[in-house]
Amino acid sequence: MLKRILNISLAYVGVVIGAGLSSGQDLMQYFVSFGKWGIIGTIVLGIISVVFGKIIITLGSYFRSNDHSEVLSQIAGPITNKILDIALIVSCFVVGLVMIAGAGSNLNQQFGLPFWAGGLLCATLIIIVSFLDFEKITGVLGIFTPIVFIMIIIIAVHTFTNRSFDFDELEAISATIPSPMPNVWISLLNYFALAVMTAVPMAFVLGGSIMRIGVAEKSGILGGLGVSIIITVVTCVLYANVKLASTVDMPMLAIAEQIHPIFSLIYAFVIYGLIFNTAFSLFYALAKRFSSDNPKRFYPILIGTVVIGYALSFMGFKELVSIMYPILGYIGFVMLAILTIAWIKEKSNIKGEKFLRRKMIRLITKKYDDNQDYTIKDKEKFHQLGEDSIVDTQSIKSDIKDLVKEKFNDDTR
Template sequence: MFKKIMSVALAYVGIIVGAGLSSGQDLMQYFISFGKWGLIGVIVLGILNAIFGRIIVTLGSYYRSNDHSEVLSKISHPITNWILDISLVISCFVIGFVMIAGAGSNLNQQFGLPIWIGALICALLVISVSFLDFEKITNIIGIFTPIVIVMIVIIAGHTLLGQNFDLNQLHHSAVAMESPMPNIWMSVINYFALCVMTGVSMAFVLGGSIIRIGVAEKGGTIGGSIVGFIIALASFVLFTRVDQLSGVDIPMLVLANEVHPWFAFLYAIVVFGLIFNTAFSLYYALAKRLAGESEPRFKLYLIISVTIGFALSFLGFRELVGLMYPALGYIGLVMLLVLSSAWIREKNNVQEEKQLRRRMIKLISKKHKKDQIFTIADKKEYQNLSEESNVQTETIKIDIHDFVQQELSSI
């Protein structure tokens, strides 16, 4: 159980932690530019990430969603649903090509490769990995997350230990930077709404792959908390070196080079992996939404959208972050309101469904264990529970049956 929870948590972090956050560019523009107040802002942001990480992944599990529309159609008014659906489709596409641009900037800054080569490598990886089994995809999404956490901790230790900082001087240097937001509180809300718009489509799909609601709750909470930790630590490190970092595309990579050139080499690869994670998550969710259940159309839409995204990535990473992210963040405010109201409204139903599925798993497990008897009464109770579930009766029965078989085969 713990292994599955952590797999979900790391996959969620992989979805959220993309080019801007792991590179430091988002944090420089949204938080460091407000000086000391920016550091308070990232703490608030971390708390919001933990709360909404739980909400989003849990709702995905509760509704067993294959794409974001399956959740939004149930938790919002038809007009609001239509607006958010269109907004998420646009967000997946736009942030996707910002990620591809970030991949080009990352390899260009560290290795001197032409920007288009890094962007092309990322685009080709997104297309090829999208055709794998979803279980394998989940593992791929989470693979770079623990590595980047360790590396950011190492960068923080190397940058901070034994150093003295003039916080007032750093504050004045930081506020001299240009920010896309008018104040820190609007910056916190806008950036968090942007994070939700970036990750909610794939996070719903991630949650939909989890039959145990308890696993979704814990995985989403831990994943959101890890995101908060990464943001807070990286922000403080960037703040202490704001004088040297204000004009570069990948600020964290500059700090990684100060640790050791080989460490920077590895960090550039990991950042590229995280950029790929987010780009893949966005384009995968976009193609799923457009194609529905049709696998041939899914492949076609994914190839077309990634190809167009690659072409648009030539607009430049830092410029795209400053231009596109604030606009998408404002749209995301509507999403936050919808998710909050849905959670308040459905919280009790989610807990009832959680207990219902737990009981169904326990009952059907008896059927597959030689030392237990699956009685007529058990069969009747199992049928009644499946009819009470918020998921279609036959669908939940098949899902529970498949889940129990997988669990028993792994013992």
């Protein structure tokens, strides 16, 4: 169970911290541009991130969603559902192509490779990895998260050890950084709303892969905490190095170069991995959405959208961040409101479903445990609980049986 929580939480962090956050570009525009107040803003953002991390993953588990529309259709009215569905589709595609652009910028800045080469490699990897089974995909999404966390801590220690800072100079340089936001409070809300818009499609799918709601809750909290720590630490590092960071597309990569060339090389690959994580999650969720009624269309849709995204990525990474992110963030305000209302309305039902699934798991465990008797009464109770579940009766019964059988198979190996 602990392994499952870690896998999902790391995958969630990997989905959220894409090219902008791990490279530092969006944090420069959203927070560092406001100086010390921007750092305070990231702390507030961190608290919000933990709360909504739990909400998003848990709602996905509660509704056992395969794509975001399955959750939205349950928590929003028909008109709002349609608006948010369209907004998420646009968000997946736009931020996906921004990630591909970030892949091009990353390898261009570090290795001098042509912009088109880095983007093409990222697009190709998205298509290849999509052919793996979902458990392996979850592992791929989370693999770079602990690495980038360690590397960011190393950068932070290097930045703040045995150095003094002229805060007046840092404030003055920060003030020259253009920001798409009028003040830090709107900035933090817009940034988080954007993060939700980009994370929700895949986060619902991640949550939908979890049967135990308690596991989903813990995964969301841990994932949200990971995101909040990384955002705050990276913003502090960027602020302390703002003179250098304000002059490049990939500021964290430029700061890493000050430590050691080999460290910088590794960090470039890690950023590239995180760019891929987010890009893959967005295009994967987009293809899932459009193929929900016909799974055979999944791969043609995914390949087609990735190819179009790659073609449009030549608009440029920095420019795309400054233009598209604020627009999507404002649309995300509606999503935050809907998620909050849904959580308040469904909280007692989620708690009931949580205990219902526990009872079903305990009952069906008797069937596969040689030391227990699975009676006719147990079978009838199991079926009745399945009918009481918010999920389709046959689906919930089948999934719980598979979960328990898998556990027994693992125990006997």
